[in-house]
Amino acid sequence: MSPFDVNMAVDAGYQVVVPYADVGIDNIAALTQDAIFSRGPKGVAHTGLFIGGRDVVLAADMLLRAREAMVPPFEVSVFADPSGAYTTAAALVAGVEWHLRRSHDTDFEGKRVVVLGGTGPVGVIAGVLAARAGALVSIASSRGLEAAQAASSRINARFNVQTRGADAQLTEALDTTLSRADVVFSTAAAGVQVMNTRQVDQASQLLVAADVNAVPPAGIDGVGVADDGKPFGLHRALGIGALAIGNVKYQVQRRLFERMLASGKPVYLGFEEAFALAREVVAEREAQAV
Known part of the structure; x- marks a missing residue:
């Protein structure tokens, strides 16, 4: 405690x-x-x-x-x-869900969700909650595909959901995964950027991105700590920052x-x-x- x-x-x-x-x-x-x-x-x-x-x-x-x-x-x-992790993940997913409905008249059903830092405590539970809401969840790990798949299998077995592992160690693999994402959760360690400007601008389908990191640099480039549905990047996805998540x-x-x-x-x-x-x-x- x-x-x-x-x-x-x-x-x-x-x-x-x-x-x-x-x-x-x-x-x-x-x-x-x-x-x-x-x-x-x-x-x-x-x-x-x-x-x-x-x-x-x-x-x-x-x-x-x-x-x-x-x-x-x-x-x-x-x-x-x-x-x-339980309350932070709950706040993150509920905030994203609210902005999906308010700005895009949709929800998690069928959305491709990428969880960066997905093997950590917040990432695991955020992935579970999104999967239960109907999303297609990819658990991404900077330690590579094998680590991501191991975490995904553990999550699926314990919480009766369907997620998959994704490689965040190899830049090319991560670029491909992010380019297809509808939603991104950044739940990596504080002070670590996991999605840069180039990747943000390549993510043409991105609707909402949420970042729990309050320590510079931002986990997702362009998402400010106080943002709560503020457009960012080339395709004007909505960003949710750490303070907005933290307040909830x-x-x-x-x-x-x-x-x-x-x-x-x-x-x-x-x-x-x-x-x-x-x-x-x-x-x-x-x-x-x-």
């Missing part, structure tokens, strides 16, 4: 936050039951478990394991958001913590719940504009 998550939990109303490090999945049942049985049936309503770490697949498995360890009426809420991510994570505290019964919160809430947050923006 990072300092970011600790602060978010405290700001949402939790009074005591105790991080545990180096927790493996085999520790989950024991830690969960220590927490629930020490509180009593009434006290559990004021207790929650948060799963951090970095492995988004393992976090999903830990969330399931924690839920299985509950012994009603001893049952607490559980929220998983490893590396902030912040609201989603905080509201999920608040939901844990306010709920009269235990809730289990993963990336599906984060995405549903992110859609609500971006829809609120449209309602306010009207």
Whole structure:
């Protein structure tokens, strides 16, 4: 659990936050039951478990394991958001979806989505969410096609989606992939540019591009950190920057913590719940504009 998550939990109303490090999945049942049985049936309503770490697949498995360890009426809420990936990916995909509908009267169905930095935590979950929304998702890795295909296979098996691997190591291969993209997600490491001006201008079919990188240089050349649907590049695709995504991510994570505290019964919160809430947050923006 990072300092970011600790602060978010405290700001949402939790009074005591105790991080545990180096927790493996085999520790989950024991830690969960220590927490629930020490509180009593009434006290559990004021207790929650948060799963951090970095492995988004393992976090999903830990969330399931924690839920299985509950012994009603001893049952607490559980929220998983490893590396902030669930809430960040939810914000990214919901923002892109909103701009597709608002500006192009379409959605993810049948769209070719390229996830640059797709083997990282945010990229994995963004790919899963886009695939579930009907997109044709390519998971691209700078470590080459083999690494991308391995990540894609793991994602497909665990989350029951269909994605494919794409080579972002060889420039020619990446150029070809990007030239056919309708949507690009930039989810690579901070300060790393993964799509340059030439590639942007070659992407004649690009509708929307979203970049979670807030550290110069931009992950996608031409997309500013504060952009939220601003046209860029030769073909005037719409760009969504890190601050626009981050604003939605912040609201989603905080509201999920608040939901844990306010709920009269235990809730289990993963990336599906984060995405549903992110859609609500971006829809609120449209309602306010009207």
